[in-house]
Amino acid sequence: MKKFSIVIAGGGSTFTPGIVLMLLDNLEKFPIRQIKFYDNDPQRQKQIADACEIIIKEQAPDIEFLATTDPKTAFTDVDFVMAHIRVGLYAMREKDEKIPLKYGVIGQETCGPGGIAYGMRSIGGVLELIDYMEKYSPEAWMLNYSNPAAIVAEATRKLRPESKIINICDMPVGIEERMAKAVGLSSRKEMVVRYYGLNHFGWWTDIRDQEGNDLMPKIKAHVKEYGYSLKEEIEESQHMDASWMHTFAKAKEVYAVDPTTLPNTYLKYYFYPQDEVAHANPEYTRANEVMAGREKHVFGECNRITKAGTAQGTTLEVDEHASYIVDLARAIAYNTYERMLLIVENQGAVVNFEETAMVEVPCIVGSNGPEPIVQGKIPRFQKGLMEQQVAVEKLVVEAWTEGSYQKLWQALTLSRIVPNARIAQEILDDLIEVNKEFWPELR
Numbered sequence: 001m002k003k004f005s006i007v008i009a010g011g012g013s014t015f016t017p018g019i020v021l022m023l024l025d026n027l028e029k030f031p032i033r034q035i036k037f038y039d040n041d042p043q044r045q046k047q048i049a050d051a052c053e054i055i056i057k058e059q060a061p062d063i064e065f066l067a068t069t070d071p072k073t074a075f076t077d078v079d080f081v082m083a084h085i086r087v088g089l090y091a092m093r094e095k096d097e098k099i100p101l102k103y104g105v106i107g108q109e110t111c112g113p114g115g116i117a118y119g120m121r122s123i124g125g126v127l128e129l130i131d132y133m134e135k136y137s138p139e140a141w142m143l144n145y146s147n148p149a150a151i152v153a154e155a156t157r158k159l160r161p162e163s164k165i166i167n168i169c170d171m172p173v174g175i176e177e178r179m180a181k182a183v184g185l186s187s188r189k190e191m192v193v194r195y196y197g198l199n200h201f202g203w204w205t206d207i208r209d210q211e212g213n214d215l216m217p218k219i220k221a222h223v224k225e226y227g228y229s230l231k232e233e234i235e236e237s238q239h240m241d242a243s244w245m246h247t248f249a250k251a252k253e254v255y256a257v258d259p260t261t262l263p264n265t266y267l268k269y270y271f272y273p274q275d276e277v278a279h280a281n282p283e284y285t286r287a288n289e290v291m292a293g294r295e296k297h298v299f300g301e302c303n304r305i306t307k308a309g310t311a312q313g314t315t316l317e318v319d320e321h322a323s324y325i326v327d328l329a330r331a332i333a334y335n336t337y338e339r340m341l342l343i344v345e346n347q348g349a350v351v352n353f354e355e356t357a358m359v360e361v362p363c364i365v366g367s368n369g370p371e372p373i374v375q376g377k378i379p380r381f382q383k384g385l386m387e388q389q390v391a392v393e394k395l396v397v398e399a400w401t402e403g404s405y406q407k408l409w410q411a412l413t414l415s416r417i418v419p420n421a422r423i424a425q426e427i428l429d430d431l432i433e434v435n436k437e438f439w440p441e442l443r
């Protein structure tokens, strides 16, 4: 069996140790000969890398490991690039969240003005990774989950149309795990779903078990009552904080708007933005919660492992829910024809929707990449929402490419989350001020 070489870009990410542990847990399914970390922040990456080196030595000493900030070393001789970078780090996420709140507008990592600001930072970072991959390992595939995935996907479609990048999100995976639990299945893998939308902006239309029995009525009955909250919580490390519990409960109200489908949790920001503002603390947003929680724990624990020289008794957990990344890599490596939700160019998958939109739909994945499965025509309600949102995303990419202030102002004005053009401009001017280092100059 061939053994693979992978580079994790964003080696200093809070998710890196959980993903490494998950990869080590899946070596029988997906054998690895080499793991490399790449980051542009050597101090941050070193703390994660030193601990992961110990973990790898203890669990799989045959795997070669290195961490580097040199693109050539990182991207040479790799089969897969697993990319999760955050351009501007949590310091900038905090600004994305807090600046809109000053104007009574919700600030969120991937939605509304915060997501637009983050998109303007991410595009250049992800394009750079693609260029390194194509230069040093032209046969490799990039599995990208760097956010905001919708904007990043549109940018790579438009600016690197031939590149072998697949954009994927873990939110549907997390929600499907909850649905499975809610109806008494042991795994989401027992379900076959139909789904359409944009990233963080979509709906399930059909969910069946392997025998073809319709599970929608049972899941809907649960969501109508509890949203995606569970009576007995599952261990799903990515989405456990109190703010996530609030999001899962809120899905009940999101579902009520269209009970013929089941919604992605992120629609709460578009349907009930004022509730989110009322619930938010402008002095302490999700970025603060993550810095005090996940970041502190992961870095603290990595530093402890390095000092102790062993990972025995570690509280770092296998990010089991991230095993969808292994499913995707295997699909390409072994031509498994796995059915997965991916962010791909529409080209008719949603029949009555713009062909060049990047949509999230089920795909069959084999060695030549994803083949989208046609989801048919969509109703007026979803179509209207998606047309507005996809225009926002396309305007952001045009603004980035052309250095256009006007287009970015239009993007903010068009976002459902922003009440009017004046507030859009005030938020934009504040965002420009703090993003000078990361955004192209806008004229």
Ligand code: NAD
Binding pocket: 009, 010, 011, 012, 013, 014, 015, 016, 038, 039, 040, 041, 044, 045, 084, 085, 086, 087, 088, 089, 090, 125, 126, 128, 144, 145, 146, 147, 148, 149, 168, 169, 170, 171
């Ligand atoms: P983090 O800040 O802990 O890690 C990001 C790392 O990327 C940092 O070490 C940073 O130095 C590095 N980085 C930034 N710019 C870079 C560049 N240009 N080149 C190389 N490295 C660079 O962030 P995190 O919370 O661990 O999240 C990482 C990313 O994964 C974010 O984009 C987040 O939104 C995304 N994410 C996506 C999903 C999904 O569903 N698609 C799920 C979870 C996380």
Ligand code: G6P
Binding pocket: 109, 110, 147, 169, 170, 171, 172, 238, 286, 290
């Ligand atoms: C979900 C989304 C990701 C997002 C993450 C935020 O998993 O799918 O796209 O990055 O939540 O989680 P956080 O814990 O950083 O707020």
Ligand code: MN
Binding pocket: 149, 168, 169, 170, 171, 200
């Ligand atoms: Mn996501």
